[in-house]
Amino acid sequence: KKEEIFRTQFLHSLFRQLHYLNSFLEYHLLANHLFANAKALVWGGLFFRETALLRKGLNLLLRELEEQILPDGGHFERSPMYHAIILLDVLDLLNLIQGWEGNRLNQEIDLSTAERLSELKQQLLSGAEKMLLWLEWLTHPDGQLALLNDSALNAVPTPAQIRDYYRAVVGNLAVPTETSVKTLQAFPDSGYFIFRTKEQYLLTDGGELGPSYQPGHAHCDLLSFEYSLNGQRMMVDSGLGEYLPSALRQRARSIYSHNTVVVNGLEQGEIWAAFRMGRRVQPETTQWRTEGPQAIFSGSYRNNLFTGISYRHSRTIELWEGKIWRIRDRIEGQGVRRVESLFHFHPDCRLELFPEEGKLQVRCNESRLFLFWKPDRLSAELGEWFYVPEFGKKILNPMLVFRPNDIKLSILEYFIVPEVFLEYFRENENRILES
Numbered sequence: 001k002k003e004e005i006f007r008t009q010f011l012h013s014l015f016r017q018l019h020y021l022n023s024f025l026e027y028h029l030l031a032n033h034l035f036a037n038a039k040a041l042v043w044g045g046l047f048f049r050e051t052a053l054l055r056k057g058l059n060l061l062l063r064e065l066e067e068q069i070l071p072d073g074g075h076f077e078r079s080p081m082y083h084a085i086i087l088l089d090v091l092d093l094l095n096l097i098q099g100w101e102g103n104r105l106n107q108e109i110d111l112s113t114a115e116r117l118s119e120l121k122q123q124l125l126s127g128a129e130k131m132l133l134w135l136e137w138l139t140h141p142d143g144q145l146a147l148l149n150d151s152a153l154n155a156v157p158t159p160a161q162i163r164d165y166y167r168a169v170v171g172n173l174a175v176p177t178e179t180s181v182k183t184l185q186a187f188p189d190s191g192y193f194i195f196r197t198k199e200q201y202l203l204t205d206g207g208e209l210g211p212s213y214q215p216g217h218a219h220c221d222l223l224s225f226e227y228s229l230n231g232q233r234m235m236v237d238s239g240l241g242e243y244l245p246s247a248l249r250q251r252a253r254s255i256y257s258h259n260t261v262v263v264n265g266l267e268q269g270e271i272w273a274a275f276r277m278g279r280r281v282q283p284e285t286t287q288w289r290t291e292g293p294q295a296i297f298s299g300s301y302r303n304n305l306f307t308g309i310s311y312r313h314s315r316t317i318e319l320w321e322g323k324i325w326r327i328r329d330r331i332e333g334q335g336v337r338r339v340e341s342l343f344h345f346h347p348d349c350r351l352e353l354f355p356e357e358g359k360l361q362v363r364c365n366e367s368r369l370f371l372f373w374k375p376d377r378l379s380a381e382l383g384e385w386f387y388v389p390e391f392g393k394k395i396l397n398p399m400l401v402f403r404p405n406d407i408k409l410s411i412l413e414y415f416i417v418p419e420v421f422l423e424y425f426r427e428n429e430n431r432i433l434e435s
């Protein structure tokens with residue numbers, strides 16, 4: 001009897017919460033919030049045979065799928081963590097609809113609603129495959145998500161767990177085979193470009209900071225990148241910090257927390273509060289191409305958000321014969337007084353700087369690499385920043401800052417060389433520089 005009383009009270013509470021949600025859908029936040037609201041209406045509408053709520057949820061989901069899932073499969077907030085959350089929602093809905101199709105209760109739904117459910121199923125199936133491919137490529141070799149925009153580890157199921165869920169719900173799974181044989185992948189709508197070899201993984205960001213009307217999870221990270229060597233994260237994004245309106249949150253979204261160039265200490269967007277961003281820069285050009293044995297990413301933006309300064313930052317990242325990286329930054333504009341190029345390293349990394357030689361040696365567990373530059377052109381200085389890979393887990397980590405010796409110098413150039421390719425770099429240095 002107690003179980004029956006509890007069940008009645010539980011279902012009564014759930015029913016009331018569903019109708020309360022229906023009256024207070026998060027239209028003021030939109031994005032992943034509204035998607036989750038619509039998902040709840042569909043689940044609750046089917047469970048309680050509330051046809052009006054079910055139809056409302058279906059219409060919302062069909063609209064939001066088209067709005068929020070970009071043509072390349074990425075979620076439009078451009079956060080790997082929220083992409084994973086939305087993909088889980090998609091798989092939950094597919095699981096629900098497939099269960100409903102095999103249940104006699106589906107006869108209690110009118111034909112037009114059943115057709116909408118079928119339409120949603122097809123959109124979910126089409127979106128899920130692209131979304132899983134996107135997630136696979138935005139996963140580091142260590143099996144964990146990239147930390148771009150608002151992302152954190154261990155906050156959602158791992159990519160491997162999501163892959164298993166996909167397999168259980170959808171059945172076919174060709175994605176891992178595709179990602180294992182391809183070296184290069186472009187997601188131009190999301191703005192992410194990935195270079196992958198057996199030893200190395202580099203993900204660079206050349207896209208919009210976030211949706212025009214909801215940049216709450218956006219960071220000032222345009223033209224930043226993350227890099228892994230032999231399965232070890234080496235150059236990292238600083239993470240989301242936290243969700244409280246704090247100094248840590250502000251700094252985590254700042255341009256200073258990303259592997260990109262800072263001019264006059266200016267941000268790429270007007271970040272304020274915990275989830276607000278006003279005016280922001282827009283990517284000008286983004287290209288991704290191959291030239292013989294080289295793979296090249298190039299992107300740029302112009303920052304004229306602040307009075308008295310307007311500059312253009314262009315970055316080229318080149319994978320030379322699948323071995324070493326050349327990064328070139330060009331800064332053009334009036335009123336440029338200070339230029340800083342930032343490289344944030346994983347906390348496990350140990351850095352040894354040789355400024356007169358233009359060399360940095362990086363040891364990170366079993367992995368080792370070198371950075372090279374021309375010391376007559378650039379000065380380098382070690383510093384300390386923070387790394388927040390998980391909610392509530394702040395770790396200090398090393399940072400390298402480059403500055404041009406002559407502020408009139410418009411081009412900054414550096415090379416990332418894994419130890420295994422050090423001899424190759426020495427033998428081909430002149431040829432690489434002249435290319």
